[in-house]
Amino acid sequence: xxxxxxxxxxxKWVVIGSGIVILILAAYLAPFFVLAPKxxxxxxxxxxxxxxxxxxSSMVSEQVPPALDVTILKNGEEIFSRAYxxxxxxxxxxxxxxxxxxYWSITKSFTAVAIFQLIESGKLSLHAPITNxxxxxxxxxxxxxxxxxxxxxxxxxxxxxxxxxLGQFKWIHExxxxxxxxxxxxxxxxxxxxxxxxxxxxxxxYRNLNYVLLGAIIEAVTDGTYEDYVREHILIPLNMKxxxxxxxxxxxxxxxxxxxxxxxxxxxxxxxxxxxxxxxALTVELIENRRWLKLVYTDYAASxxxxxxxxxxxxxxxxxxxxxxxxxxxxxxxxxxxxxxEGGRLTxxxxxxxxxxxxxWFDQRLKFVGHSGGGPGFKQxxxxxxxKGLVIVVLxxxxxxxSLGLSMLIASIF
Numbered sequence: 001x002x003x004x005x006x007x008x009x010x011x012k013w014v015v016i017g018s019g020i021v022i023l024i025l026a027a028y029l030a031p032f033f034v035l036a037p038k039x040x041x042x043x044x045x046x047x048x049x050x051x052x053x054x055x056x057s058s059m060v061s062e063q064v065p066p067a068l069d070v071t072i073l074k075n076g077e078e079i080f081s082r083a084y085x086x087x088x089x090x091x092x093x094x095x096x097x098x099x100x101x102x103y104w105s106i107t108k109s110f111t112a113v114a115i116f117q118l119i120e121s122g123k124l125s126l127h128a129p130i131t132n133x134x135x136x137x138x139x140x141x142x143x144x145x146x147x148x149x150x151x152x153x154x155x156x157x158x159x160x161x162x163x164x165x166l167g168q169f170k171w172i173h174e175x176x177x178x179x180x181x182x183x184x185x186x187x188x189x190x191x192x193x194x195x196x197x198x199x200x201x202x203x204x205x206y207r208n209l210n211y212v213l214l215g216a217i218i219e220a221v222t223d224g225t226y227e228d229y230v231r232e233h234i235l236i237p238l239n240m241k242x243x244x245x246x247x248x249x250x251x252x253x254x255x256x257x258x259x260x261x262x263x264x265x266x267x268x269x270x271x272x273x274x275x276x277x278x279x280x281a282l283t284v285e286l287i288e289n290r291r292w293l294k295l296v297y298t299d300y301a302a303s304x305x306x307x308x309x310x311x312x313x314x315x316x317x318x319x320x321x322x323x324x325x326x327x328x329x330x331x332x333x334x335x336x337x338x339x340x341x342e343g344g345r346l347t348x349x350x351x352x353x354x355x356x357x358x359x360x361w362f363d364q365r366l367k368f369v370g371h372s373g374g375g376p377g378f379k380q381x382x383x384x385x386x387x388k389g390l391v392i393v394v395l396x397x398x399x400x401x402x403s404l405g406l407s408m409l410i411a412s413i414f
Contacts, residue, residue, distance in 0.1 A: 039064050039402055047413055049080055060085030060095075063290065065379070065398030066259050067095035071310040072410060073318055073391040081311060087256040087397065090285050090292045099256040100242060100307050101395040102295075103380055104373035107306040108211050109340065110230055110316070112155055112357020114218055116336035117233055123221040126152050133217045137186050139194050151217065153200045154210040155356040156344030160196035163207045164189070169274040169376065171299040175247055180299035182215030182226050204346055204354045208303040215302025226302050237331050238315050243308030245301055255307075258293040258377015260399045262286065266376060274376075282376060293377045304375065310393040317370070317382050317391035341369050341386065361408075368411065372404055383407040388414050 042055055052070075060068055067087045072080040087095040118124040124133070129148045131138055139149045139161060153159040164171075167189065173180065193209055215226040222229050227245040235243050247255055260266055260279070271278035283291045298304045315326060320341060324332030332340075344356035353360045361368040370383035370392075381403035383392040392410050394403045 042409060046409060049413070052080075052410060052413065053082070056082070056084050063259075063398075064261075065396035065401045066290070067099070067256055067397045069095060069097060069099065069101065069256075069310040069393075069395040070410070071097075071314040071391075071393045073314050074414070075389040076318060076322070078311075078314070083310075087254075088292070089259070089287055089290070090257065095256065096254070097311060098242070098254050098309065100247070100251045100254055100309055101256045101380060101397060102258065102373075102375070102378045103306040103308060103313065103395075104304050104375045104378055105208075106313070106371045106373035106380055106382055107302065107304050109320075109357045109371045109382075110234055110306060111211050111214050111218075111226075111302045112340055113234055113332055114226075114230055115151065115155065115214055115357075116332060116339060118218065118221060120333055120336060124151060124217070126150070126155075130154065130213060130217065133220045134186060134213065137190065137194060137213065137216075139196055139200075141196055144195075147196055147200065149196070149200050151214070152344065152356070154214050156346075157204050157206050157210055157354045158201050158346070159207070159210055160198045160200050160203070160205070161207060161209050161213075162193050162195065162197060164193055164209055166273060168208065169270055172275060172296045173299060175252070175295050175297070177297075179225075179227070179246075179297070179301070181219070182212055182300065182302050183219045185212050185300050186216045206354060208300060211303035212300045215300070218302070227305075230306075234316075234331060237329050238312075238319055238326055240308060240312040240315055243306060243312045245305045245307065246297065247295055247307060251307065252295075255295055256395075256397045257284070257295070258397050258399070260291045260293060260376060262289045262291055264400050266399050267291075270376060279376075296376075298375075304373075310395045313382050313393045313395070314391050317384050317393065320369075321384055321386060321389065321391060341384070361404075363408065366411075368408065370407075374399070374403075379403045381407045383411065385411050385414070390414055 056068055067085040069083040081097055083095040083097045085095050087093045087099045119126055127150050129150055139147045141147050149159045218226050218229055267279050275281050282293050284294055285292050319326040320337055323334040324330055324337035339356050340358050345353040351362050358369050359371055368383050368385055373380040377399055379396050379401040381394045392407045394407050
């Protein structure tokens with residue numbers, strides 16, 4: 001009886017202690033959500049490009065976001081391309097259409113194109129097990145039994161493999177530091193991420209890990225780096241001359257600096273899960289509660305590392321709308337361009353579905369195809385509306401920004 005009484009008292013104090021910890025944590029986190037800058041809503045009805053222009057100007061005047069670069073193509077013709085706001089608040093540099101932004105996860109669409117190119121050349125097979133190319137990475141189930149995960153499963157995020165959450169913001173390096181590389185990521189860091197949580201092919205769950213593995217597969221079958229393959233077979237043929245995986249000197253001179261409002265959910269995340277020193281280690285200067293950040297690269301290039309302009313990204317989007325060709329140069333077959341535009345989607349995903357290197361949003365009987373990208377400092381979107389012949393690119397240097405919603409607003413006026 002005495003033991004039961006002691007256990008009851010201990011349980012009571014555990015509950016009280018847990019409650020106190022939760023209250024302290026809530027009090028600490030609350031300002032980062034409550035005081036976060038709010039995105040300016042559209043002023044009434046937006047019906048014309050002039051309405052959009054005024055709206056864009058008003059947003060950057062509130063520095064949500066500090067800089068905005070928008071390019072719109074209609075049936076292959078550029079109908080709008082303007083930059084707004086501050087590309088670098090540390091030196092007071094105004095944004096122009098020449099500034100480059102970190103694309104982050106938009107990189108995944110480029111990786112998908114590279115994979116389908118290698119399928120066309122016979123070096124890969126869409127439904128082949130990934131162990132054919134990465135024998136050192138064997139997916140397993142909860143009983144540690146091997147499980148077949150295919151390239152298709154990686155492309156449409158149905159592998160069932162986990163995310164490397166704790167490494168997502170730690171595994172970065174600064175400009176001037178050496179690349180890490182996809183093969184090295186697999187060999188040195190991903191060995192503990194092989195256990196699947198569900199049967200491959202059955203459920204979509206967005207994971208950067210899937211695309212790191214695809215990058216390593218590209219390296220395995222080309223005997224080169226992932227970055228060099230994409231440069232040679234995608235960026236150069238599409239004349240994306242202002243895009244790369246590194247800030248070349250010419251790009252460094254026109255780099256938009258990423259920002260993070262101090263009161264933002266990313267601030268505590270970076271303190272807990274970021275590099276040594278947390279968010280302060282990434283900050284160049286704090287100006288009026290906005291952190292202007294260092295330029296960084298992720299160690300895992302194939303999911304998040306491309307950098308470029310909105311004009312360059314619009315060329316990539318137009319190539320997909322043209323079913324693999326741009327300016328007379330074909331980089332992908334019609335069949336495989338359609339795979340990226342339409343393939344790999346599960347049928348039970350409601351108003352949004354993950355596909356082969358793209359996301360599809362369904363709204364008002366229209367399909368919006370593209371990819372978002374976001375990380376510390378930036379939030380981006382490219383969107384295609386095939387039925388309307390539209391390519392929309394929205395680039396910003398703000399961590400928290402509804403680039404998808406803005407892209408859909410732009411689409412609505414057409």
